[in-house]
Amino acid sequence: MTDFTGTDRAIRAMQRQPHFTTSADRGWAQRFRLAAQDLREGFILWPLSWALAVADIRLRYRGSTLGPFWLTLSTGVMIGSMGFLYADLFHTDIHKYLPYLAVSIILWNFLSSLVSDACACFTGAEGLIKGTRMPLTVHALRSVFRDMIVFGHNIIVIVLVFVFLGVHVTPYVLLAVPGLLLWLVNGFALAFLFGAFCARFRDVPQIILSLMQIAFFVTPVIWNANILSTHPGALTLIRLNPFYYVMEIVRAPLLGTDLSFSMVAKALIVTAVLVLVSAFAFARTRGRLAYWM
Amino acid sequence: MTHLTAFNISIDFPLYHSDNRSLKKTVFGAASGRFGEDKRRRPVVQALREISFTLRSGDRLGLIGHNGSGKTTLLRALSGIYQPSNGSLSMEGRLTSLLDPSQGMNMELTGRENIRLRGLFLGMGKPDIARLESDVEDFAEIGEFIDLPVRNYSSGMVVRLAFAMATAAHPEILLMDEWILAGDAAFMEKAKRRVEAMVRHADILILASHSSATIAEWCNRLIWLDAGKIVADGKPLEVLAQYLPPEQFKELLAVAHPPLTAS
Numbered sequence: 001m002t003d004f005t006g007t008d009r010a011i012r013a014m015q016r017q018p019h020f021t022t023s024a025d026r027g028w029a030q031r032f033r034l035a036a037q038d039l040r041e042g043f044i045l046w047p048l049s050w051a052l053a054v055a056d057i058r059l060r061y062r063g064s065t066l067g068p069f070w071l072t073l074s075t076g077v078m079i080g081s082m083g084f085l086y087a088d089l090f091h092t093d094i095h096k097y098l099p100y101l102a103v104s105i106i107l108w109n110f111l112s113s114l115v116s117d118a119c120a121c122f123t124g125a126e127g128l129i130k131g132t133r134m135p136l137t138v139h140a141l142r143s144v145f146r147d148m149i150v151f152g153h154n155i156i157v158i159v160l161v162f163v164f165l166g167v168h169v170t171p172y173v174l175l176a177v178p179g180l181l182l183w184l185v186n187g188f189a190l191a192f193l194f195g196a197f198c199a200r201f202r203d204v205p206q207i208i209l210s211l212m213q214i215a216f217f218v219t220p221v222i223w224n225a226n227i228l229s230t231h232p233g234a235l236t237l238i239r240l241n242p243f244y245y246v247m248e249i250v251r252a253p254l255l256g257t258d259l260s261f262s263m264v265a266k267a268l269i270v271t272a273v274l275v276l277v278s279a280f281a282f283a284r285t286r287g288r289l290a291y292w293m
Numbered sequence: 294m295t296h297l298t299a300f301n302i303s304i305d306f307p308l309y310h311s312d313n314r315s316l317k318k319t320v321f322g323a324a325s326g327r328f329g330e331d332k333r334r335r336p337v338v339q340a341l342r343e344i345s346f347t348l349r350s351g352d353r354l355g356l357i358g359h360n361g362s363g364k365t366t367l368l369r370a371l372s373g374i375y376q377p378s379n380g381s382l383s384m385e386g387r388l389t390s391l392l393d394p395s396q397g398m399n400m401e402l403t404g405r406e407n408i409r410l411r412g413l414f415l416g417m418g419k420p421d422i423a424r425l426e427s428d429v430e431d432f433a434e435i436g437e438f439i440d441l442p443v444r445n446y447s448s449g450m451v452v453r454l455a456f457a458m459a460t461a462a463h464p465e466i467l468l469m470d471e472w473i474l475a476g477d478a479a480f481m482e483k484a485k486r487r488v489e490a491m492v493r494h495a496d497i498l499i500l501a502s503h504s505s506a507t508i509a510e511w512c513n514r515l516i517w518l519d520a521g522k523i524v525a526d527g528k529p530l531e532v533l534a535q536y537l538p539p540e541q542f543k544e545l546l547a548v549a550h551p552p553l554t555a556s
Contacts, residue, residue: 018465020388022373023381048413055410059401131396133373133388134414200309287376290369291307 020133031283038286042137049138053145071153079105079157086222095165102161103254104221107247110151112212114187117143118194119205126293136286140191144184158254168256175253179267183250186271189278196285199292219243242270294385295350295465295496297371301380302344304363304370304521305329305337327520331378340366341521343380348497348514355512355529356501357536363521364501368392368468371499386465386497394451394472400444404435404454407443411458425461432487433457434480453480460487467491471502485511505533505545 025031042049061067082105083098090097121143128134162169198204219241220228228234238244245266252259327339341363348354356364369375371382372390397414398407408429412422430439433453438446446454456473473484488511492498502508508515508529515532517525525532534542 018387019385020373021381021383022376024377024379045414045416048410051410051413055399055402055406059399062401127395128397130369130374131392132390132414290374290376292309 025287028283031286032279035279035283035286038135038282039137042135042141045135045138046141049141050145052138052142053149056142056146057149068149068153071150072156075106075109075154076157076160079161082222090223090227099158099161099165099167100224100255101222102158103251104247106151106154106158107250107254108216108219108221109154110147111183111243111247112216113147113150114144114183115190115194115212116205116209117147118187118190119198119208121191121195122199122289123195123205123293129290130293136192136282136289140188140195143191143195144187147187148184170256172256173253175259176250179250179253182267182271183246186246186274189271189275192282193274193278196281196289199289200285215241215243219247221247242266246270296386297348297382297384297466297497297499299344299346299371299380299382302341302367302370302377302382303339303379304341304366304375305331305378306340307331308336308338339521341370341377344370344521344523345380346516346523346526348499350496351492352514353492353498353500353512355508355515356499356518357503357505357508357515357532358518358524362518364518365392365470366521367518368470368499368501372468384466387463388466388468389459389462389464390468391455391459391473392468392470394448394455395443396455398443398451398455401442403442404433404439404446405430407454408458411462415462428461429454429457432461432483449477449480456484460491463491464496466497466499468499469501471500471504471507473500505537505541506548509533509545 023030057068061070064070066073079098079102083094083101086092086101087094087097118140121139122129122136125139125142128139129136161167194204194208198208218237220238225238225244228238245263248263249259249267251257252263329337329339331337344367346354356367358364366375368390369392370377371384372388372392373382374390397411399410402410405426408426409422412425415425417425433439433450433456435446435450435453438450439454443451443454452473460467467488473481488498498511500508500511512529515525515527515529516523517532517536525535533545537545
């Protein structure tokens, strides 16, 4: 290839492989190969996903004084007001209930934003998908990164609540980190699964949103799982609820409550199933997504 | 060596969001139409049918045809956006497609922020992004607007920015839809010089347009698409002689500057 200058060569060397081939669908081997290639190229472009996610958040709060710290403030106000109300309703001690509520609500918001943003991760990037050949992984990463940034702002509320109420914190808290990493894996897998499904069937996002509403009430978020110990029937409800396991592996370390091995194992099983299903869904839908936009 | 080969490419658009039964009637009612069925008997629109051609370094291909003849779909397929329903595509060379002026741009972000995102998309590091930024800024000549959100731009300014961004990174294969004509005369001249420099250095251009004058001026090969099929493929003036009504073709030869000769 003829180059004009050395700098040009440097730019070219850094850019992606110039060789590209595509062909009509040839079955699962080709689908998985192309999906793997998409993932590889997408991960290399993670700075782009991150920049897009940061831009999303910045645009949402452009021109406002507090900027993204409105996230922190509004979550803080909600938890503060809900905490006192429900502590009274449930006849619990506010010193015990408020940390539980703060951690639970903020984790739930993160979890549910991973689910709902997964639905929109491809339809929201229609312009990019129809405009350029860009790995779809970029869009999935962008939506996970965006939720991470929001969660990062909300963690401040947890820290403030813990400091004000003098909650005793031990190194056990650090166990929440691998749990959160597992969440990111789940969120990333969900983006491919729900993202593609919602692009194909436009009613699905609404259905998922209403299901998440129900999930919020049947999962121990504002109420504690302990209060069900006298209702064996209701306990089954929790046992069949994957959100409960996924929640607990992060919440238990943060609150300093016990985390059983079976709980961790179940959360891992949920993740494994999700990753597997998503891998198949992505391999199948990758080539079709542009047609669905 | 930069090259691009389309082999037997067909593209079917599935018709998901429409009533299947009444559609089936249309499908079987229109014998000559472009409606068909895929392998699983779902109704589709046959946007492209068995398109084959090979381009080598220095080729400047024009695509001409009526609205809905498949020009934009072909550009998207060649960009690798649509995986073909049939056939295959292979190329060597970094490709940039300019399908829609605001494509790949976030209208809420400033021009400069959009340039940075483009740099990240191209896998550039900080120093290269800075160079891209100044190059685009120089070429687009939109002054202070570069630091304003793109939605405040005039459509001509969006075109300038988009064209500058697409060509500043030295693509080896450049795909353009006809909107580039939205620029003013001075910018068109500049854009043409840039594309010419690009093609002189052994690269490929594919341009879809309705303007026969532009095609005759910019391209050295022309494909006429109709109903998703190639009707004619050859030297621009030879194809235009078939495509245009005789009086319009004469007009084209008369107004062309420098004068064109049907060889």
